[in-house]
Amino acid sequence: MKVGVIGCGFFAQNHLAAWQAIEEINLVAVCDQQKKLAEAAKTQFKAQQAYDKAEEMLANEDLDFVDIVTTPASHRCLVELAARYKKHVICQKPLAPTIEDAKAMVNTCQLAEVNLMVHENFRWQGIIQKAKQIINSGTIGDPFLAQISFRTGYNVYPNQPYLAGEERLVLYDMGTHIFDLVRFYMGEVSSLYAQTHQVNPNIQGEDAATVLLHHPKGTSVAAMNYVSEVEHDEFIQIPIRIEGSHGSLEIRRDYQLNVVSNKKLSSHYVPPTNYSWGSSLGGAIMESVVNIQRHWVECLNTNSEPHTSGADNLKTLALVFGSYESAEKNIVYHIQ
Template sequence: MGTTIRIGVIGCGFYAQNHLNAWRDLAPFGAALTAVCDVDPAKAKAAGETFGVPWYTDVKAMLATEKLDAVDIVTRQDTHRAIAETTIAHGVSTIVQKPFAPTWEDATAIVDAARKAGVWLAVHENFRFQAPLRAVRKVIDSGAIGEPSWARITFRTGFDVYKTQPYFLDEEKLVIADVGVHVLDVSRFLLGDVSRISCEIQRRNPRVKAEDDTATMLLRHESGAVSVVEATYEARRADDWFPETLLEIEGPRGSIIVTAGCKMKLTSDGKATTSDIGAPLLSWTSHPWHVSQEGAMGACRHFLDCLQRGVPAETRGEDNLKTYALVDAAYKAAAEHRAVAPVRWS
């Protein structure tokens, strides 16, 4: 067991339950879920009673009362900047749920605040921590297919996300900002940073306010690799694989293909092998959410380890700005009908 890290979770809504369960399960490794907070007293009380910790409806009151090493902010993105700036000002290590913030200005302000205060900051960008994607990264690192030169990374579903998150219907920006950010981060995780991006968006569901319930993106990576990144909530198929990310990656020595059910086919020097790269169900996970839930667990495990060792997270604020910049560039590319270079932050 490593150094104990006392954690407060801010936001006790739908997806926050995965964070709460993850922190509880990580107790044997040094995570101490210490307090919860939500502006909705009913949600805060329910989480406090379920997880056996004090509950609050005011972030400042929680910070003043509890001795916390870190907070995990799992609230709507329009609240992230104000909450993060408050926790950073208190010198508390801060994890922010993706999307990082509503605007580039808000996201960079959070990173600037943490840098100036010398406070550890990470973004809960969890797709890259899913067991299948970690397995793919391990194969790439082994050199089995050589340096990747082409990929297709796909998240296509018709699962009713509006049932559990009805506010999606009224968002100004939807699929790229919500799930596209995940698959864009996966493209960076597997093929490296991006020099330019093109994008076509569609609104295929008339109930949706945003112009993008579907996005098809073409990325040129700094390595020279090219990837096609797809995201939609409007696929219609009997074998819907929600919430899995499927992919194909090619290199000079072979290829990696991940298919539904977390199956990976690896071809290396003409020899093919197939393996199951899914993770076992946790006590609190359920089909079909288990893949996403396991990713949340993996992210929390990574953050705990980094906090204990005093090192930056993979998805530290500065790094996540590169993914955030891709989201902004994708929307700009769609609007201007041209390839766009993502903004660089320094």
């Protein structure tokens, strides 16, 4: 399968390394409006061509799909460009700055009969998948409570300086991942209540948020921030605890997954697969990126819908934008 990657900045390095690791993939072209980044990616990841204009790449190359790893403001026009050229398309999260943009993108891809997947990689970490298998097996009974958090003092701004200028920060940038996990484990949400804070005075947006989400048969508590100073900073692992009618499970630091079922404890060590090239963000990120990109290839091969298709991701984005409305108006937000 021939892929063209658009955006060769910070996070694209992980996508590009993962494409190199997947045998079926031929990295035909890379594109970045900063030509030197496209040229560097071409050399490092052995692509055949480098471009600084996405439309030129699409017009010149015979691609099976494109992979968009640019910042969100450009996502809509690039996804719609890919659809015009009848190319299947992967797009990074957050899919779009507004729900209207996101819906339009999903609609355009449906009309063009191309697949759209949002690159929601967190659920593809091995330990997160293992926890899901345990829940599906019925070991802890019916889940009624999930606590999912991403609270870190890791300095995100040197790698992603644009985040400091975002008026909507942690719910938009990280909430997309965390709400995807909430839906992955606990199903759809009927209403939510959110509170946000700006702790770091040198940025524009909220850098701490706590959200209480109601499901038909349970509750989730999602907490996220970019400011916690704690003894063990767990970046980029995600502490998760899920309680059910017959037990509970907990993802702890150092890839420890503890399961209590009918009062008996079992402990599992589920470290990420280590890839030789590594990632500045750690093995769990690399593993999740390879896994989601393999999932995409399998979906194209079997003509099936990706788990985090554009249509699916609209439900995650509804929680992000709903949380902002809840926090701004101090109301319980009901999901339509």
